[in-house]
Amino acid sequence: DSGVTQTPKHLITATGQRVTLRCSPRSGDLSVYWYQQSLDQGLQFLIQYYNGEERAKGNILERFSAQQFPDLHSELNLSSLELGDSALYFCASSPRVGPNDEQFFGPGTRLTVL
Amino acid sequence: EDQVTQSPEALRLQEGESSSLNCSYTVSGLRGLFWYRQDPGKGPEFLFTLYSAGEEKEKERLKATLTKKESFLHITAPKPEDSATYLCAVQAARGNYQLIWGAGTKLIIKP
Numbered sequence: 001d002s003g004v005t006q007t008p009k010h011l012i013t014a015t016g017q018r019v020t021l022r023c024s025p026r027s028g029d030l031s032v033y034w035y036q037q038s039l040d041q042g043l044q045f046l047i048q049y050y051n052g053e054e055r056a057k058g059n060i061l062e063r064f065s066a067q068q069f070p071d072l073h074s075e076l077n078l079s080s081l082e083l084g085d086s087a088l089y090f091c092a093s094s095p096r097v098g099p100n101d102e103q104f105f106g107p108g109t110r111l112t113v114l
Numbered sequence: 115e116d117q118v119t120q121s122p123e124a125l126r127l128q129e130g131e132s133s134s135l136n137c138s139y140t141v142s143g144l145r146g147l148f149w150y151r152q153d154p155g156k157g158p159e160f161l162f163t164l165y166s167a168g169e170e171k172e173k174e175r176l177k178a179t180l181t182k183k184e185s186f187l188h189i190t191a192p193k194p195e196d197s198a199t200y201l202c203a204v205q206a207a208r209g210n211y212q213l214i215w216g217a218g219t220k221l222i223i224k225p
Contacts, residue, residue: 002157042217043158043201048210056210090157102148103213105157 003027004106006091012112018079021109025072025093031055032074033094033103034066038087049074050096081113116141116206120216127192127223135187135200135219143207147185149178150201152218158201192223 003026013019025032034046045058049068060066063081068074078085088110092103119138127133139147146165150158162171164180171178175196177188187200199220203213 002159004157043215045212045215048212056212058212088155092157101211102160102163104160105150108155108157110155 002104002106004091004093004104006089006106006109008109009107010110010112012114013081014114015081015083017081017113018077019081019111021076021078021089021091021111023074023076023091023093023106025074025091026104029093029095029104030072031094031096031101032068032072033092034060034074034076035090035092035105036087037090037108038084041087043090046076078111083113086111086113116204116214118202118204118214118216120200120202120219122219123217124220125222127189127221129193129223129225130191132188132190132192134189135221137185137187137202137216138183139185139202139204139214140183141204141206141214145205145207145211147180148203148205148213149185149187150203152199152201154199161200189221192221194223194225197221197223 005024007022030051033048036044046060048056066076088108090108092105094101094103121136149161152158162178167182199218201218202216
């Protein structure tokens with residue numbers, strides 16, 4: 001158990017809908033990362049927050065957004081969902097934002113868009 | 115362009131048959147190279163961080179090594195429970211410290 005929690009574990013929804021994924025980082029970690037993992041794409045970095053502020057953006061679609069709250073938990077919002085958004089979504093956390101920080105991953109949320 | 119390539123894509127071994135997984139990287143200055151293990155449907159689990167060429171780290175049956183262009187994950191006398199996908203990621207010296215991930219090697223150990 002990494003100490004990172006994610007809810008829900010599974011989510012099934014329809015195209016065009018909007019969902020919110022939630023992540024609680026390890027105690028004391030200030031940095032949160034969101035990743036998407038699909039069968040044909042591998043692990044894709046989406047976005048990073050550090051202590052409530054956006055730190056870095058990866059291959060995140062405009063339909064997706066995220067935020068980190070004062071208690072350091074984070075939410076990833078996915079809207080106008082398409083079939084291709086079906087994937088595992090992982091949250092990871094690390095103590096800081098600097099180099100050489102190991103990232104600790106949560107168990108993931110499996111999103112299925114029908 | 116920064117890039118990480120892992121080989122082979124998949125590796126099937128008999129229990130006890132030692133082998134190595136490869137992670138080749140091109141990056142403008144390496145801050146660190148990370149190895150993770152991922153079981154199906156679960157989040158990646160951190161294994162090792164290597165910082166400089168010549169460095170080695172060990173954990174049970176796994177040993178990670180680093181050169182200026184690649185890293186190897188050696189697995190000695192593997193057991194079926196070592197079956198997993200092994201992911202490699204590098205952190206470049208420039209930019210915002212984001213990890214660049216390889217596609218992984220799926221390791222299957224047959225009893």
